[in-house]
Amino acid sequence: MKNAKLKIGLIAVTSLGMMLGSAASSAAPEKRCTAGGQKVECPTITDAEAKKASEAFLKEGHDMEEGKGGSTYGIAPFDYLTGVGKRSNSDSKTFKTDSGYGGEAKGGLKTELWDRVKAPSSDGVTDKSVYDQWTNNWSPKFGETRVAGADPNHGKTYYYSYCIACHGWLMHGDGPSASELNPRPRTLTRGDYMNKKTNLELFAVIKGGGEQVSLSSSMPNWGNVLQDQDIWDIIAFIRAMQDVPPPKSVEEYLNPKSTFKPIKGDVDALNAAKSPEFKELQEMIESEMTGRAPGTELVGGGYVDGGNRKKPTEVAVKVK
C-alpha cells in the first residue's frame, strides 16, 4: 500500500514537472485578457498553487479509499455483513445496535446514519461541514444581490455543480481539473480584474464559451445546459464573491463581503430584454448552439419555470 502511494506520488510529480516545463517555455506572461478596456495578464493560480492543489486532491483520493473522515466516503461507515451501527425500526429489545450510536430517536428507532443526519456532531467521525453542505445546503445565504433580477442563492447551486471542477470550491481557479488546462481557469474572486468585466462579457463567456470572447476553448459553452436566468444567477453569485478571502471561520464563510459595485449602464437580468447589445449577443450565440432544427430555435434563450428559478421581475432578493 505504501509502495503504491509512493508510485502515484511520483507520477504526480512527473506530470507536474511536465506541466511546469510547458509553462516555463512560455515564460513571459502574455496579456491575453481584457479588463476595463485594458490588456492584462489573465488572473489564474500560479504553478506553485496548482501543484499544491493537485497534491491536495491526490491526498484526498487516498483518504477516501481508506475511508477516513473528511470525505463523504468517511461519513457512511462500511457495514458490510457486520451491520455495525444498524438498528431495527420495529423491535428495540431483540435487535440492539452494536455501536451504541443513536439512542431513542423520536418516532421509533432509526439507523445510525439517520441520527447523524438529524444531528451531525463534531465527534471526529462525522464531517459536519461536508454533510451539511449537502443535506442542509449549508453555504452562504445572500440577502441581497448585486445584479438586478438575478439571485445569487440560485447561482450558487449551479456554480457548485457545473463550475467547481475547474474554478474550484472557493472560486480561486484551483478546481480538480484546473492543473490540466492551459491556459488555466480564471480566478473568479480577483476584484481588480473581475469588477471591471461587464455583465454582458460574463454572460457571453458562460453561455457561449471561451471562443465566443476570443479566449480559450477550454471554457465550454453552457447555453445548452443552463437557461439564461440560471446564467444570470451565476453572475450574481460571482459578483457576490469578489475579493472574498478563504474563510477563517464558519461565520466568515457564511457571510462573504464582496467588493463589487455595479458598473454604470451595464446590462442586468432585469433590463436585458430591452438591450440591443444583449439581443445581438444572444442571436450570435444561439445560432451556433446544438439541438436546433428550423422552427425550434430558442428566442432569446427562452424561460421555463422550474428548478425554483424565478423570472427576473420576480426575483425577491433586494438589490444592493
Add this chain to the structure above:
Amino acid sequence: MQSKTKFLVMSALSMSCLMASAANAAADKSQVIPGWQVAVPDGKDTPTIDPMMLYSSGGVDGKMAIIGLPSFKTYRHIDCGVDTHEISFGGSNKGNKNGTPDGKYVYLNDKGANTICEFDIQTGYLARVIALPFPFGVHHIALSTDGKHLFGTGEYSGKMAKVEIKTGKTEVIDWGPSPSAPDYIDASRDGKYVFAGNYYHSTVGVFSTSPFKLIKEIPVGKNPHGTDVIPESTLVLVSDKLSATMTIIDTQKLAVKKVLPTCAGPLHSVMDVYNKDGGSYRAGIDSPDGLTSKYAYESCFVADANVKIDLKKLEVVDEIPTHYRTGHISISADNSYVMALNKFSTGLFSPTGIVFPVNFEMWDAREKSPTYGKTLRIMPVDGEPHNAKSLMSYLVKDWTKGEAEQGGLISGRTDLLDPPHRAFSKRYFIPKETTPPGVKMVDGVKEIHMKAFSYGYIPRQVRVNKGDKVRLFATNIDKAAGITKNPDVTMGLTIYGPYGQRSNMDLPRGVTAVHEFTADIAGEYEIFCTHFCGPLHLEMRAAFFVDDPKKGPSNLAVGDYDKAQHLPGLLEEGQLTVAERVKGL
C-alpha cells in the same frame, strides 16, 4: 400451474436442506475433508435455485445481465448493442417499477444505438431490435398499461416517442424548443399519462397517451431525474438531483402535492407492492388491480445512502448507508431486498485494471428481519449498469430435462440471435496527451482532441465533413470529480446512433483513448458520457456534426437520418424492425 407447485416443493426442500446444513455447519467443520468432490456446508451460502431473477441493463457493455436473487450469482450476459439503459418487462406496467411481467419478452433500450432490444425471456436470446427514427436519442423507455406500446424519451432531440411494439410504428412529438432534455420516464398505471423529467427545464412533462401529446409542464426542483409512478398510480415521485428534495406530484390534479427534503443527490425511486390481501404481489397469480404500496426507496448519490419514505405520511423514515454513490435502485419482486446499484466501489474490490467496477449491493428491507437495513451481499459488476428489474422465477419455464423437446419453446423462426449492427472499428489507448482541445488536419485525417471533465466536454461542438476520416482523441482530465470529489472517476465518450458502436470509449484516468472511423453518415449526433461520473453525468454532453457539403450544415432537420436508422454493419434487411415514423398512433 403444475410447474409452480413443483417449484414451491423444490424450494421448500432446498430451504430445509440449507437450514439443516447451517445448523450442522459448526459441528461438521472438523470432520469435512475439503476436496473437489466434497461440497463444504456453508451456512452463509444461498441456494442455487433462485426464487427471483434480476434483469440488469449493462450500460456501457451493451448487454443485459441476468442475476439470481437472493444468491447474487450472475447467470448470463446477453448482447444488445452499445449503451443500454432501461429494462422493461413485457406484459403490463401495473404494479411497482417491476411491473406485471407476462414472462414473454423483456425490452431494453440502447441509448448508444438509438434502438430497443427485445429479448425472449423463455429462450434467453435476443429476439428483435427495433431501430428508432432519427434524430431522437432514446434515454429511457416505459411500457404502457396495455403492454402494446413503449414510450421513449428523446434526450438528444427534445422529442418523445410512442412505439407500437408489434409493428415498430412510432409517433414522435416535439417537447417545446430545443434544448429540452427529457430523460427518465414512467407511465401511469391507469393508461392515461406519461411523465418525463427534463433536467434542462427542471420540470416534469405530462403527456396524454392517446392522443399522444404534451398536456403541461410541472415545475419541480433543480435538475430532476427519477420520475416514478407508485403502484396506486396516484403519485409521481420526482428526484430533484440538485435540490436534495423529492417533488411529489398528484396524478389526479396534475400538480405538486408536496416537496420533501430527502437526501443529497437523489436520483431514482422504487416502491414495494402488495396485492389486495396485503401480501407481496405475485405477477401472473394475483389480480393486477387494487395494488398498494407502503414504502418508497430513493437512491441518494451524494449522500451514499438509500432513504426510505413512508408513502402514507409522505416523510422520510429511515436512511441506509450504501457503498458508494447509488445511482439506480431496484427492488426484488417479493419486496424483501433493495438493490443499490452503486456507481463507485472505492477501496472495495481487488483491482482488475484501470476501469473500476461498479457494484450491486443488496440490503435487507424486511422490517422484522434481524438483519433489517444490513447489507447482505455486495458484488462487483461489469459494465456500468443502468437499471435492473426483478421478476419471480416461476415466470421462466424450466426447459431442461427434455422439456424443450416436448415443443412449445418457439413457434417459428427466430428473427435474431445477436445484434446485427456491430461495427468493427479501431480503438486504442495512448499515453495521456497534453494537446490542447480542438480539431486539426493531420495527413488527411481530421484529428479531434477532446477533454472530458465533470461535467462536460471541450470542445462542446465538433464539426466534420461527410466522408472525413476521423481520429478522435479523448482524455479524462478529472483529478477528482468536482461535485463529489470521487477519486476514481472513469469517463466515457459515445456518439449516439450510427457512430455509437464505432465511438463507444471508456476514458479511465491516466491515458488517452483514440478512435478511428470514417464519418460517412451526415447529421447531428450528440456525444454523451457512458460512465456514471456524478450526479450531473447526464448533463455531460457535446455534439458531433457531420456536414454534407451538398446539403449544408447539419442540424436536427438536415442529415442522413434514414440511413442512420438502418444501422451500419447490417447484412440482411429484415433482421431488425426499422420503426416507421407515423402520425397519430
